[in-house]
Amino acid sequence: MPSVSSLDDLIEALRCLPGVGPKSAQRMAYHLLQRDPRGAERLSAALDHALKVLRRCARCNTFTEDDVCERCQSPKRDPALLCVVEMPVDLNTMEQTHAYNGLYYVLMGRLSPLDGVGPKALGFDRLLARATDGVVKEVVLATNFTNEGEATAHYISEMLHARGLRISRIARGLPVGGEIEYSDAATVAQALIERRDY
């Protein structure tokens, strides 16, 4: 079968996207070339531009175009509260709640020994320096309730407890609107254990 190298290169390059296998990459390449060459142009330019201008916020570690991101510079935020999340998407979800007015630290990952991601790779020294700046009073751990997220939260709490900071963890329990009948046993058990006075 004669192959067209620039097409093969494109298909291969698309496979760097998470969750995209050979079949999807092929479908994407044909779609871009045939139906949406302008979208492809725009994607190429957006990738180029993002790689050039985006860097990490010196305070919260999220992506920004400045040295310190807009949120970390805001005087409306409570600097005594520091919420630790795994990824920028988690930060976005937290913000959508309008229930939190402190600052953030984005780990950009989670402890995952099987993938070789340890405390060093996650830059826990930077988090330590950030949390012990003298202004932060409470660190809210908002990593996911997966095994890896839990291990990450545990590690951070061990690291920071000795520094005299208040460490908290967001609550587990039934979701809003949740029905006991349709909740899994582990969640209901946790909701029982973490019950609060009413």
Next chain:
Amino acid sequence: MPSVSSLDDLIEALRCLPGVGPKSAQRMAYHLLQRDPRGAERLSAALDHALKVLRRCARCNTFTEDDVCERCQSPKRDPALLCVVEMPVDLNTMEQTHAYNGLYYVLMGRLSPLDGVGPKALGFDRLLARATDGVVKEVVLATNFTNEGEATAHYISEMLHARGLRISRIARGLPVGGEIEYSDAATVAQALIERRDY
């Protein structure tokens, strides 16, 4: 929520990929920026390059870097046979069978009135010119057995029958290794109708 425009632009641009919604686009953008900036660079370059050098083969309509693709130029192919497929992926699958030695015509789509894709948009005049070059004797219709693929095959056969060409359609029936018990009734019915002498 302060937004970072180059990041938002990238997320928006990724949505031009088929099957990629806002959540996936976000995940892809963070993945590329954080875990695979070199992959992102490569993708941007591959898109750019493909858009620049790829065009349509003047004979079979597939993607190529030349005026006429390698396959259409091959003297080892039987020029009396022309197989019509919907997409280049279909052509690749046909080639993998090693059961066909003729040439191809790639529609780059299928009739789909609901999406506004009619005979004109699919360039049926070019297919007509290709099939009536005087060398082609048989046109093998290998569009999909979906409603749209069937309608496309029907339209093409109507268009070409009058020109004195033999028109054939690839067979329907049970897949190789298929068991009647687990096949759907429509497929078994078709396998009965299209039974052949043994």
